[in-house]
Amino acid sequence: MNTTLKRIVLPSVIAFNLVGVTLIPSEHAAANDELLKDIGIGAATGxxxxxxxxxxxxEDAVKGAAAGASVNELNRRRANRCRxxxxxxxxxxxxxxxTVAGIITNRRRDVVGDAAKGAAVGGIIHATRKNCR
Structure with missing residues (x-):
């Protein structure tokens, strides 16, 4: 149990705390809704x-959530998000x-698999957000 706690649970808690502390309070409520939706889509896909x-x-849900947050951050910084x-x-x-989340939580065990799953998350978020407002 101690090894499981150190290798899986603690990095997951740290990743969730980083997302909650650094990303969520950074914008107003409408942007938070988009961020939370993308994180949710990513976590579910992962x-x-x-x-x-x-x-x-x-662990895959954490990596998917990180991928969703990355996609959201990329598109949030663009002037016209939808186009x-x-x-x-x-x-x-x-x-x-x-991949970055996988390196943090997994210690580089399956970098290619993490990148492939993150790419799938990015594609799914793109498909769901393509025709936004």
């Missing part, structure tokens, strides 16, 4: 990917966010 591949579901969305950018942002 969890489903973890079930399909037989990996740790909680400037590009599939390549969203996929790469998702892959990058998931």
């Amino acid at each position: 969890a489903v990917g973890g079930v399909i591949t037989g990996d740790d579901v909680l 400037s969305r590009k599939l390549e950018r969203d996929v790469l942002a998702g892959a990058g966010g998931s």
Whole structure:
């Protein structure tokens, strides 16, 4: 239990705290809704990917949430969010966010798999947010 606590639970708690402390209070309520939606989409996609591949579901949900936050941050900084969305950018942002989260939580065990799952998250977020307001 002690090894499990050190390797899985604590990094997940730290990642959730970093997202909650640094990203969520940074914008007004409307932006937080978009951020929370993208994090939710990412976490759900990561969890489903973890079930399909037989990996740790909680860890994959954290990586998916990080990918969703990365995609949201990329598109939040653009002047016209809806028209400037590009599939390549969203996929790469998702892959990058998931890979970094995987390196932090996993100690570089499956970098390519993390990038692939993050890219899937970025693609799904792009598909759901393509025709926004």
